[in-house]
Amino acid sequence: MRDEEAAARTGHPLSGVIQRRHARGIPLSVRQNRLWTAEEDKLLGTAPDAEIAARLKRPFKGVSSRRLQLGRPVFGRKSGTPWTRNEESLLGTMPDRKLATRIGRALSAVQRHRLSLGIRVPSPHRHYWTKEDDKLLGLLPDDQVAKLIGSNFKAVRRRRAGLNIPPCVKQLEQARLARARGAKHRKQGGHQGAYSQKEDALIGTLPDADLARRLGRTFLAVQARRNQLAIRKFNPKLHLWTPKEDALVGTVTDPALAKQLGITISAVAHRRRRLGLGVRYAHRRPWTPEEDALLGTASDTEIAARLDRHIATVCIRRQKLGIPNLYWQHRCGRQRSLGQKTAAQ
Numbered sequence: 469m470r471d472e473e474a475a476a477r478t479g480h481p482l483s484g485v486i487q488r489r490h491a492r493g494i495p496l497s498v499r500q501n502r503l504w505t506a507e508e509d510k511l512l513g514t515a516p517d518a519e520i521a522a523r524l525k526r527p528f529k530g531v532s533s534r535r536l537q538l539g540r541p542v543f544g545r546k547s548g549t550p551w552t553r554n555e556e557s558l559l560g561t562m563p564d565r566k567l568a569t570r571i572g573r574a575l576s577a578v579q580r581h582r583l584s585l586g587i588r589v590p591s592p593h594r595h596y597w598t599k600e601d602d603k604l605l606g607l608l609p610d611d612q613v614a615k616l617i618g619s620n621f622k623a624v625r626r627r628r629a630g631l632n633i634p635p636c637v638k639q640l641e642q643a644r645l646a647r648a649r650g651a652k653h654r655k656q657g658g659h660q661g662a663y664s665q666k667e668d669a670l671i672g673t674l675p676d677a678d679l680a681r682r683l684g685r686t687f688l689a690v691q692a693r694r695n696q697l698a699i700r701k702f703n704p705k706l707h708l709w710t711p712k713e714d715a716l717v718g719t720v721t722d723p724a725l726a727k728q729l730g731i732t733i734s735a736v737a738h739r740r741r742r743l744g745l746g747v748r749y750a751h752r753r754p755w756t757p758e759e760d761a762l763l764g765t766a767s768d769t770e771i772a773a774r775l776d777r778h779i780a781t782v783c784i785r786r787q788k789l790g791i792p793n794l795y796w797q798h799r800c801g802r803q804r805s806l807g808q809k810t811a812a813q
Contacts (some may be wrong), residue, residue, distance in 0.1 A: 502526070505533060513540035529645040536648075549573075551581060560587040572619060597627060605631065609639040663693055672699040707731045718745035753777075755785060764791040 471489065475482045489496075510537045511520055521531040535542075546779045556570050559582045582589075588596060595601075595617060604613045611626040617624075628635070635643075667683055669692050680690045693699070700708070707729070716725055717740050726733045739745070743766070761787045762771055772779040786793065 474644060496717050509534070509538065513543055525606055556585065559585065560590050562587075562590055595623060599743060602627075602631065606633040606636055608636060609642065610635070624729075668693075668697065675702050709733060714739070714743060717743055718748055721748050760785070760789060763789065764794060764797065767794050 469477075471482055471485045474480075475485045478485070496508045496544075508524055511524070512531065514520075515523075517531045517535065518528055519530070520526075521528045521553045524531070555573075558567055559578070561567075564572075564578045564582065565575055568578045571578075601613075601617050604616065605624070605628045608616075610620050610628065613619075614621050614624045662802050670679060670683075671690065673679075676694065677687050678689045684688070702708070713729060717727075717736065720728075722733050722736045722740065726736045729736070737747075759775055762775070763782070765771075766774075768786065771777075772782045775782070
């Protein structure tokens, strides 16, 4: 029987019956939901949903969802005016709001019908590519293709690059002539991107902007060449670290090393983090192997007084090394000795 009927007979709630059946792994012997017949489907939309639900002994929501699934309007409401061919031909030629006002329909109805027909949103600033437009790519220069299809040069070049289509011969020749004309106006010092040894020697000795004006090159070109040669940016305030200075990092505190080298504390801290070294504090004293050997040989209070350290520091160090304190060593020793005496008796 259905879960509702079992709940009514036993007096248990429906959720309890369902949970009990799932816990015991008992499958349903009957369908929980009645299948809709052809005669019941014919009644949908011929009367209010509440009346149909009472007549068929079904829930109101089930009748309403079935009617919507079949695409039938609510009883008493007139169906929408069918679309004409002239109205459908206007879809996509103007904004939906403007078309809705023009033909006297709701904006949502216009949007819904346009989407059902697969028509894109009209946009005067966007070009939708067709197969005929793609055939022109690579046959003519990009600027000429842009004029023919009513687009711009950048959009055509992006489309051609996305389809992996090489430029035409005429466009390559135009680019070569443009580079040749540009070489005539270049100042002395560069030849179409080739750098001489003298120019490479100057990179990093001056700011990129000053060196670009001196060599007759652009700022981005000098910057790219400096990055290619892995040369640091020229900055009189920037400290260049030497191997000897790197050896001092971490051996003393950051303020002390900064004062010794004449740089800022943040610069020393940044260099220390970049080298992967831990911070060294003035109030912290590193542990020696001799001090570690004393841990656990006496109480933490006695070890702290002997080493002139805080008791919490001694305790944390002992726990970090996994050394039990003296009390537990004696207790475990007494228990071990008592166990041995009992076994002997």
